[in-house]
Amino acid sequence: MLHRxxxxxxxxxxxxxxxxxxxxxxxxxxxxxxxxxxxxxPHTSIGRRFGRFGNGSVICFPPNTIFNEQFIxxxxxxxxxxxxxxxxxMVPGQQCVTNPVVRIGDRCLIGRGSGIVGHLxxxxxxxxxxxxxxxxxxxxxxxxxxxxxxxxxxxxxxxxIIGSGSWLGHGTVVLPGSTIGRHVVVxxxxxxxxxxxxxxxAVGAPAxxxxxxxxxxxxxxx
Numbered sequence: 268m269l270h271r272x273x274x275x276x277x278x279x280x281x282x283x284x285x286x287x288x289x290x291x292x293x294x295x296x297x298x299x300x301x302x303x304x305x306x307x308x309p310h311t312s313i314g315r316r317f318g319r320f321g322n323g324s325v326i327c328f329p330p331n332t333i334f335n336e337q338f339i340x341x342x343x344x345x346x347x348x349x350x351x352x353x354x355x356x357m358v359p360g361q362q363c364v365t366n367p368v369v370r371i372g373d374r375c376l377i378g379r380g381s382g383i384v385g386h387l388x389x390x391x392x393x394x395x396x397x398x399x400x401x402x403x404x405x406x407x408x409x410x411x412x413x414x415x416x417x418x419x420x421x422x423x424x425x426x427x428i429i430g431s432g433s434w435l436g437h438g439t440v441v442l443p444g445s446t447i448g449r450h451v452v453v454x455x456x457x458x459x460x461x462x463x464x465x466x467x468x469a470v471g472a473p474a475x476x477x478x479x480x481x482x483x484x485x486x487x488x489x
Contacts, residue, residue, distance in 0.1 A: 328349060330350070395433050
């Protein structure tokens with residue numbers, strides 16, 4: 268049956284379907300173009316503001332909050348997913364007391380929607396991968412003064428170190444003063460509050476070691 272022989276409502280439904288599909292193709296094309304053009308690399312104007320931005324590294328579009336880039340260093344071949352927050356200090360334009368405040372090594376992968384918020388020192392080694400929505404910070408809020416809103420209280424900064432070759436699962440939170448060793452697996456939704464030794468697997472809130480690699484024995488349960 269030819270389209271002109273179809274009932275009027277049916278012809279309009281077919282036309283709307285064609286317009287919808289064509290519009291969808293245009294939107295997807297425009298978004299893919301924006302993702303490509305909007306990515307931040309070492310040779311973009313924003314990329315050049317960083318303390319270091321290694322070759323082959325990229326911050327995917329769209330990023331979330333990024334400020335005080337001069338105190339942030341990114342190694343080579345590192346991918347930082349879309350929607351990630353990268354910040355040094357508390358407000359844009361702040362002169363930090365250390366440099367770098369945040370250092371991310373070579374060949375890292377920071378998952379979508381994650382946040383790395385440094386005030387003193389966050390050091391992430393090489394080949395560290397994270398799942399989505401991981402949060403890493405070296406400062407937290409205080410609550411001791413009941414006459415002052417918690418949002419206006421802060422605790423002293425304590426450096427965070429994440430060793431090379433480690434993996435942080437989806438939703439992991441790494442709190443001030445934490446040290447994660449080399450080749451460590453942190454399970455999804457864990458909260459790291461202290462030290463995790465090299466070659467270990469940790470899960471929970473707070474995270475505790477459940478397996479370790481022992482020379483001559485391999486991986487053993489704890």
